[in-house]
Amino acid sequence: MILPPAVGSIVRARGREWVLLPSPQPDVLLLRPLAGGEAELCGIYLPLIQRGVEQVEPAAFPLPTPDGTADAVAAELLWNAARLTLRDGAGPFRSLGRISVRPRPYQFVPLLMALRMSPVRMLIADDVGVGKTIEALLIARELLARGEIRRIAVLCPPYLCDQWARELEEKFHLPAVVIRSGTVGPLERKTPPGESIFGHYPHIVVSIDYAKSDRHRANFLQHCPEFVIVDEAHGAAQPAGQRTAQQQRHQLLRDLAQDPRRHLLLLTATPHSGVEESFRSLLALLRPDFATLDLHGLNEQQTRELARHLVQRRRADVVRWLGTETPFPERESVEETYDLSPAYARLFEQVYAFSRELVRTGTTLTGWKRRIRYWSALALLRCVMSSPAAAQAALEKRIYGEEGLALDEEASDEAYAPYIYESSERETVDVAPAHIVEEGEREVGESDRRRLREFARLAASLRGTDDDRKIVRCAQIVAGLLGEGYAPIIWCRYIATSDYVAEELRRRLPVLLPGIGSQVRVISVTGALSEDERRERVAELTRFPLRVLVATDCLSEGINLQEHFTAVVHYD
Template sequence: MHPGTIVQVRNRYWVLLPHEDPDCYLLRPLTGATDETVAIHKGLADRLAYTLPTERLQPATFPLPTVADLADAAGAHLLWQAARLTLREGATPLRSLGRISIRPRPYQFVPLLMALRLDPLRLLIADDVGVGKTIEALLIARELWDRGEIKRLAVLCPPYLCDQWQRELDEKFNLEAVVVRSGTVGRLERGKPPTRTLYEHYPIQVISIDFVKSERNRHQFLLHAPDLVIVDEAHGATLTYTQSQQQRHDLVRAIAQDERRHLILLTATPHSGIETAFRSLLSLLKPTFGAWDLNNLDETQRAELARHFVQRTRKDIEQDWEHERCFPRRLTADETYRLSPAYRTLFEKTYDFCAEIVRTGAQLEERKRRVRYWGALALLRCVMSSPAAAQAALETRYARQGEGDDEVDFRGFVFEAGEERTDDEQPTAPLEATAATLPEGDRRRLRELGRLAARIIEARQDTKLDGLIRMVEGLLGDGFHPIVWCRYVATADYVAAGLQRHLPADVRVVCITGRQGDAERRARIDEIETDRPRVLVATDCLSEGINLQQKFTAAIHYDLPWNPNRLEQREGRVDRYGQTAPEVKTIRYFSPDNPVDGVVIEVLLDKARQIHRTLGTHVPVPAESESVTEAVLNALFLRGGRATAARQLAFDFAQHDVQALHRRWEQDAERERLNRTRFAQRALKPQEVQRELEATDAVLGDPDAVRAFVLAAAQRLGLHIARDSNRPGVYRIPLEAANLAPLPEPVRFALPAPAPSAARRAPPPWSISFDSPTPEGAAYLGRNHPFVVALARFLLEEALTRPGQAHAARCGVLCTRAVSQTTTLLLVRVRYLIEQPERTPLFAEEVRTLGYTQGADGAPHWLDESATLRLLEAQPDANLVMAEKRRRIEAALAQWGAIVEYLQPQIEARARDLEAAHKRIRQAVHLRTRALTVRPQWPVDLLGILVLEPDGSL
């Protein structure tokens, strides 16, 4: 018995699958899925067979349909749909599409086609922010997994992205991963055998790169590193001066040193402006890339690098690949507020105080001078953020005794960190250190400022909050669901409470900050209902790692970030692939009374916006931006004064630094433009990708086929599904018991449990869609959704095991004007083995519909398969009595034995086409591919038969 054979054991039919162990049988139920496969040791099976006859493994044949299976033609069409949707190992070059639970866009297949032409795979995916690089990388991983080319996979990412990756692997790609980081290692260790490391035992891992980069953990991981490693946020693993990035780079470089290992690097910002850092990233793909002059590549070098590097803007994608808008249109706006008299007093007194302690600190030693400067900036940011943040900062206990010998770098308390998420707690450390350098009189002034902030809160004299409330009301009225971004926890809590007080009761206001763990944050996001207005108030703990585009459509920067990169990260939570709203809105919110806001906007944010509009993508601010901003703010303090003239004088003081920064930024933007022109992968043509997708859809069925099947099956089973009149592309399934009662138990159990509701109230209906990305609030029903799987499997199994009683029919007769002579349609399932030297064969199968008419010589005249599929949907134009239908089916079944012989050339030709397609998609990158063969396995399964008679022939 060889792979592809049908066998019988344990009173059930199975398909014998290839297995890498020659001493084992790998069996899959004939009508089941791969997740139901069982492995049986041959020796054990032989011994059991002597005492338990049901354990005897013996060849079997697929049961042919009989006259008892006769029903209507629509039932035969339903059987074809169900049989096709149960396929997982589809006989197409792109095997992964039978396993995933989303429908990727055509442009997302480009990295996959690039990957399949590399051996080993070394790829840098640097597509624009929000285009779906995670999907692109996991599409490659799933394809290699299903081809048997990898058996273990690891994703290395920052710790705050681990849960997001685990969810993407599970929900979209049906790969079960474990998260490896300091808080999970103990549990994972307990779940493995003592003789194996956790890196050996768990085949799919999402690993915190900061956990595994340490000397303590790195060696064990490298000793058992998997076949494929994906490195997310790869720009954080470049060779730079920081110790953290150096450790990451050393780790990834060690991974890359194994020339057989596959490696995918992901980043939206591969070039930080430091040429050596970029070359160090490229050297991970191929060591020679690190020595190239990237500004003067010859054509051979450019072509070689282009095989490993893809970098596209959204504009490239929409113009070259999609020819339609597939990302939302971003509407940008500025909104301002004026300080109330009380808030103006607080701000002015704080500004004067900060300027004074910076100026008087100029006489101190360098370390104390720097401490005062950072403390002044931290205090000013708190007061600018909200009275609540000011109060929290100013009520700090300034009881610090001494300052230690080393200067603390307080930059991260003021500027948003470039690589990691910013700490959203109050900047206690620089404030305490500053207070320690102040005389008691200045400390009393700090406490008085704190009391001013408290009075603003008590009297509710905060015009910044009042303006936000009006803005949010307007956005909600226009149908937007906003995120309000804040710098500090105290501000977020204060803003959320204010919104909750003033917004209508039906508006859900949710506040998420860094004081909640990653799991709690995700749970709170998941709990947000999409059938009611909603507002999220968040700190930058959410600006990376959690996709919010399915529930929110606007971003308000209540606190302006002092780093444009952070502003883009915030807006990228809603403006990204999967956002179904046609427009998203982003608003910068600031006060013209605040000179510091003015500096940040003039020096950084306006320039970033100008570059984005010109280039169509985000270009990171150059590394020296913090130094330039610091110089400008320092000039503000040193020159003093709050009036416009004084602010302009201070700005002029540092204008030379600003101009130099902007020139450097423009140079970076031009470099990005050239790179994205060179590496947008225009050599791959949309029609090339489309050809492979159409070939796959013909075997597995596209989203339209899934929609047609679900609606037809629901009608047959008596399940009511209605269109949602208010949302195009959305359907609603009532979950009341009366609607679900007709469903068979396996199908009913695949539906979501009704949400709890008040007594005597019907549970809300289940909203579904067959479109991906999916409309807000709807579940995506693709071919791998549990409900679709249960529906297809039930109908196929019922048709094969309950002749005459099944909803889907194996036999049918139709009298129709669609044919001019008797035409027979055969629904057959064909199995193939895809064989390559030194590899376990791959199993594949497809369901084909073949049609023929009987020639005068008795030989079948085969129809074109597209014509056959159209005939499968032919409508009846006359009635036939049951006795006549039975006679026609008996005659067609009697011919099957002779027809099988005529089928062989057709199936062999199909196998040759599949073989050519497999070689084409790999472009014969190695000898194994060139020696690949596709062999059909005999006999084919006759699932069903439909006879079409011309109207008027009887």
């Protein structure tokens, strides 16, 4: 019996030299031409070699002699060829010749840690902007080049799917398909009969909310690739409360982690939300015994074991790394103030007094009725101080009363919070919470309902006037930024506020910037638009040299804005 040569050997077959690569099939030799690329890979059936049908023998190259020397130009050409060939195939990392990005030195740290693991189980919790995506895909590309994995899956929120697919394709030359509710139909038509959409394509980017559903979870788990990257992993931690969606995401990751051969990378810039149980649930995905760690009393051995699986660095930690400086942009933060006009102050004082009465009288109620008084008061104050448009949208129930979730006596505080607060753990909702105000209105008398309608009329009378000093000051700030050459983004909490701010800026900037104000392009992008429409509108805006983007949180993830916008105004 002829034993096959070792992986990495240089052999001669079919009249040329080849490098022997790891083969997914034990009876096939996988060869790559010494002077070729992956597109020229060749497989030779081992029994054919043993029967003498194919000839594979060790390759030998004669040593250089003085007679073979040439001029300096040829020597430099040979040196460059050898250097580039080594970078592609014989360096310490086999993947570097197959990527279109130059990693920074600190981004190799997770890769070095991963190469000492089998399987790879890591939580990469570097700060925003440090490069978690590059660090994770470096690991994936290296394991692919070494033949240790064949397929990759990225689990992420649906709004990040397209961005991950672009990163895989453009920077790491890994074409991937996006699997979510809007893309499944065309992909299924291209999938051969009897095959799973999760198993047919080599590299997949999957919406975690699509994969976690009862309808698709079993199919995904059965055909999931051996290497899985989970982005925004904090959204899949074991929740402290009764958050059904987050519990389903966590259960999906627990089922994936049960396969002892599966590689699992968790990415998040906010691994610890303050709830230790949730953080330990993420660590338990890396190693089950981490679930019982006392994080405040780790001994030296436990600290060492945890450090093998966890990477967390702030920007300040990597600004200077091994003599290399990373030019992170410096944030210049300024807090601007404005005074309420007498008319706006009267509106606020009246709404504030009404809200206090609403909460005070609600103390005699119980259960749902008491909670809805509290949430109605908060919703009113948030909307009134956002803009007259948001206040009007929340109070005019005949227009907005059907939006949002249906409230009932079983609803918990978890259902209301996204409409009122910003949270790092869940998405906020960028609509005025009219349904909450409407539900609260049902529990008050006719005189109080008349007061609410009067508030709506007062808010409408303030729209577009100089009594709204917040928008007046915002227009002045934006004009100053445009005059200094910046392209600003204005973040708003509610759709009504975003549209109102954009409308007012289009009216006010030509007055504040004589000569160039009429050339400023201002658009509002909100959750009222589809994801494709948002991208198209932002792409169109970037073609204007003088531009202002007004947006809600719908653009806070999944789209890169930093290349075209250089200043930020937080309106709310």
